Amino acid sequence: MSQIANNNSVQFGKVAVLMGGLSAERDISLLTGKAVLTALLEKGIDAHAIDAGEDVIEQIMKGHYDRVFIALHGRGGEDGQIQGALDTLGLPYTGSKVLGSALSMDKLRCKQLWQSLGLATPAWKMLASNDDLHSVDELVLPVMIKPAHEGSSIGMSKVNNTDDLEAAWNDAIKYDDSVLAEEFISGDEYTVAILAGDALPVIKLETDNDFYDFDAKYQSENTRYLCPCGLSEQDEKQLQALAVKAFNAAGASGWGRVDLMRDGQGQSWLIEVNTVPGMTSHSLVPMAAKAAGMSFADLVSNILETSIEAVAV
Template sequence: MNGNGLSAAYGRVAVLMGGQSAEREVSLKSGRAVLDALLTRGIEAEAVDVDDDVLVRLAAGSYERAYIILHGRGGEDGVIQGALQRIGMPYTGSGVLGSALAMDKYRTKAVWRGVGIPTPESVLIVDEGDLDMAAALGFPLMVKPICEGSSIGMNKVENRTQLHRAWEQARVYDYLVLAERWIVGEEYTTSILQGEALPMIRLETPHLFYDYEAKYSADTTSYHCPCGLDAAQESDLQALCLKAFDAVGASGWGRVDLMLDEQRQPWLIEVNTVPGMTDHSLVPMAARVAGIEFDELVERVLATSLGRDGDE
């Protein structure tokens, strides 16, 4: 199909971006890149910065579908997905259940454990009384709010005092906090597009972990794609990531973060149902190695909204 044909098939697209989460700025960046790519492909699209009036604005704008490029709470967690479903507007990516579950790192891990997917042992910290149980896992630990992204509110801790401080910092973002066994090893991410895994990326940073700065501003982060694993191990891990994505009910497109410990055993960390989409982001990087240029990737993500009948 040529650009015009596709444009007709998609109708007017609202690119939902911004929002009110801690990741607003990242979303605006991704959103603009997506909007540009759609326009380049001849698809009629407009930016919609999401606020409390978003549904009214969507109804008034006579859009046919929504391209969700919101990160974090309100946009990646099933809330906007449910609202769009209610007004019968097809949207990209995961549905309500997959979005909500993937947003919650604690419950994602519970589901994974239930189906035998390896994920680091962890303790949920609800109040101060749970800190002893977390410390009993053994240090170092990673402390994170269960529903945040972009490494916000996260800290590596080496002892009980640091654990207490990290818990206090994490609960600014979410009253539920996860203390997770620290994995020593290599970090990877697997991008998923329309039911298939793209080439894996290995991430390397001199920081303690892949923190906010390493993600968005440091020039010391390196990305290896192809990732350097042998083909058989890469395809086993891709299959594991697809299973992990599916297990939480995620669909369409997304990314699964994982680590390989020193014994080369995989540990799955989390699922992102609306990963970054600037032309420096990870999914576009993996797609490029698979021979899919940014504009095409953007359109293939849009295609995940086709066939949504609103009662999924």
């Protein structure tokens, strides 16, 4: 055990785990960060927590770290900002680089990219101001109204009739300067975790709520996670291949998660890429890793290894 511990501290050096941050997902990030920190320490890695406030750069510089595990969700931490700062400091870090982080965080541009590559994503309209609400007439109801750069289902709602559009838009615009209306895909929801270029086993999500909203994600006892996901081996492979394609198309790398819907006709629709998905013991990526025979601590150290690969590129 002590041999393993020594090897790990030599290989990885002093590691900063960035957590918290200033985004709307701060609380979830603190949970992710603490779980990651515990796992790294368990692996004998010289890991230290940094609560990423205004002085994050100063804290990183003062600590003389060798690499960084980014456990920040949402804006500032998952969108290329901290990645760019770390590049400037010459510090290797986990996960996607600047471009992949920024693109994946931008639901609109990601969809434009997928569409241009012939990868199916639900039809949508941008609603820059409430004058644009009439453009939803060109979509088939119901639609999802969502902030273009948020996570954790924050500011999102399903709208079944046009009378409810304005209220939904008003809610979403509180969180973002751009809002998306996207055709609602009725069917099954899946998520595919990606680690070092490969897809892990697919998870199916089931909720009694209208969709996988904040409550279903973090509070409800009635959310069901199926892994194995119930698809045939061939269909699962197809979904995994699509997820890897979508992930790579968005310029994402290292690790992450792709959310998809599958309609009644068996057609898959890309919803979004998460470049720093939740990593608590109850999160989806650890669940998929477990199904692939990987413990939480092994997963965390495999993710940390993506920071080494990143340097070699």
